Amino acid sequence: TKKACTAEEMEAALKSASESEELGGILGFTDLPVVSQDFVHDKRSSIVDSSACIHLNDTFHKVVSWYDNEWGYSNRLVDLAVYINSQ
Numbered sequence: 001t002k003k004a005c006t007a008e009e010m011e012a013a014l015k016s017a018s019e020s021e022e023l024g025g026i027l028g029f030t031d032l033p034v035v036s037q038d039f040v041h042d043k044r045s046s047i048v049d050s051s052a053c054i055h056l057n058d059t060f061h062k063v064v065s066w067y068d069n070e071w072g073y074s075n076r077l078v079d080l081a082v083y084i085n086s087q
Contacts (some may be wrong), residue, residue, distance in 0.1 A: 007055035014048045014063070026076075039066045043075040 001010070018029040024039035028047030039047060045067060 001061060002061050004058035005061075007053070007061070008057060010047075010055065010061050010063075011050045011053065014050070016050065023033050034066065036066060039068050042066075042068050043071060045072040045076060 005013075014027075017030045018021050018027045025043070026045050028042070028044040029050065030047055031050045033051065034049060046065045047067065049064045049066055054062040054064075056062070
C-alpha cells in the first residue's frame with residue numbers, strides 16, 4: 001500500500017467496503033474457514049478471505065479472494081444490462 005496500515009486496518013477497510021452500498025453484493029468478506037466449493041453459484045465477484053490474507057509489513061499485504069468465475073461474471077453482465085436499459 002502507499003499508505004502504511006496494519007493488518008487489522010486493511011481487513012476492516014475491506015469488510016466495510018463489502019458492506020457498503022456501492023460494493024455490497026459485488027465484494028464479499030469472510031473470516032470463516034472456507035474452500036472453493038463454498039463459493040459455487042455465489043453471485044458476488046470477489047469474496048475476501050481474511051484468514052488467508054498475508055500481511056508482511058505495514059506496506060506489503062497479500063489479499064486472498066475467492067470467486068465463482070462464471071456465475072459472478074454472469075451476474076455482472078445482468079447488472080450491466082439493467083444499467084444500460086435504465087439510461
